Amino acid sequence: MKIGIAREDRKGENRVVMQPSEIRSLTGKHQVLVEKDAGLGVGIENKLYERAGARIASKKDVYACPLVVKIKEPIESELKLMRPDSAILSMLHLRSRPHLAKLLQKYKINAIAMEGIRDQFGTRMIEALHETGYLGMLKGFELWGKDPSKAVVKVMGYGNIAQGAIQAAARKFAKVMVLNKRDVNEMEKHIPGTDILVDGIYWPYHLRGKVYLVKKNMLKLLKPGAVIVDLVANPAGKSPIETVRPTTLSDISYKVDGVIHTACWGWPGLDPVNISKRYSIQVLTILTKIANKGLNDLPDFIKSAYYEVGK
Template sequence: MKIGLALDDRRKEKRVALRPEELGELLKKNQLYVERGAGLGVGITDAEYRQAGAHVVSKAHAYACPLVVKLREPNETELKMMRPGSTLFSMLHLNNRLNLARLLQRYRINSIAMEKIKDPLGERIIEDLHEVGYWGMMKGLELWGRNPSKATVKIMGCGRIAFGAIQAASRKQTRVILLNKREINEMYKHLPGTDILVDGLTWPAELRGKIYLVTRRMLRLMRPGAALIGLVSNPAGKYPIETMRPTTLSDISYKMNGVIHAACWGWSGLDPVNVTRRYSIQIAPVLSDIVKSAPDHLPEYIKQAMLEAKP
């Protein structure tokens, strides 16, 4: 099969879905067409892809392949380059991106969502949750701008993202308080004395935009120059913090009512080389399973992540 590896060319986005090191098995029976410059952001040259057996081609050529791999979702211009009936393998989060879902249907593009590829225990196979928490916390301390050992950090959530944040804070000798389920519903009690509040919650869809754990009025309870850090991706912009909205690597923070806000869509992009390595190791074997099966005979764990375009 012909596979296109597309460049992630958002401003300050340097990661790429596949490195040359992981291509050996894939290239035994398939051809990989890498968009020119796809790996330059993490120090991988076009020559290195060629040495691994891939072809380096134009953007249009890469997107014309029957299967296109891209870490972050393509924009509409890029989707238009894909052929009807082809398949996109990418981080999609379609439940929060209804417009993207509509575009995929409009251009008759099948999709496989990387974030929905799961093991038999229901755990994500392609993920960087710990790195998201770690680098979000590191950036939060930087944005706060003072001695980290003097900060009081409070964290909502207790999953892998929150653990990454805890690890980052502990390395900076920061005082960390983990808030439990009862405490997060009484945030007015816990905002006073807080320098950095970290949101590591996966907020249920039915509560988004309806229930806020931290309201606009509560910001006045926080210390001057305090920071709110949102770690869980939510492109729809519906957080448990009323004043939070999505930010990007190129425009990572804003200030409201004297409080710094940052909810970056792609925190792990702050460590592009190591995160590219992690993703490539995770993606390559899944991609091999995709290409060695007919579309109607895909392994079940891939089928559950696939959305077929209507004819």
């Protein structure tokens, strides 16, 4: 199979989906094109990909491949470069991005959602959930601007993402309180005295934009200079915290009523080197199966994440 490894072009985004060590595992059987300078953001020069057996190519040539691979979801200008009935493997989050599903239909591009590929136990196979929480918490301390050991941190949730935040806060010797399901329904009682409030809960789709656990009028209950860190904000901005909207790596925070908010859509991008290494190993397992089998004979666990045009 001819595979195109695309460069991440979003502002502030330095990650790369595949490293030379994993590319080398593919080039024995498959032709791999790597977009020029795709790895520079994490210190990987073009010649290292060439030594691994890949060909350095232009954006146009990479997106003309039958299968394009990248981390972030494609934008319209990228889809325009792809050939009808070709495919892209990337993060998609189509439920939060209905306009992207329409663009895939418009340009007749099939897609495999990285976040939808799960093992037999339902666990995501391409993910950096714990790292998301950890990095988001560190950014929260940075925005707070004081000694982390003096902070009162309250974390909503106890899933993988929340646990990453809890670990980061504990390592900074902050006073950490984990809010369980009962607690989050009584936020007016738990917000007072909080320096950094962290949202790490999965908010059901049917509640998004309709029910808020933290309403705008509760911000005044936070301590002066407080920070809200939303680790699970989605592109549609439907957080259980009313004043949260998604931010980006290049514009990561804003204020509402004196409270700093950060809700980065792409927290793992704060550690591009280590996250790129992690994704590369995870993606190789999936990409090898796709390349060896072909798009018409995908294993069931990949097929379940396959968005096929017209179906």
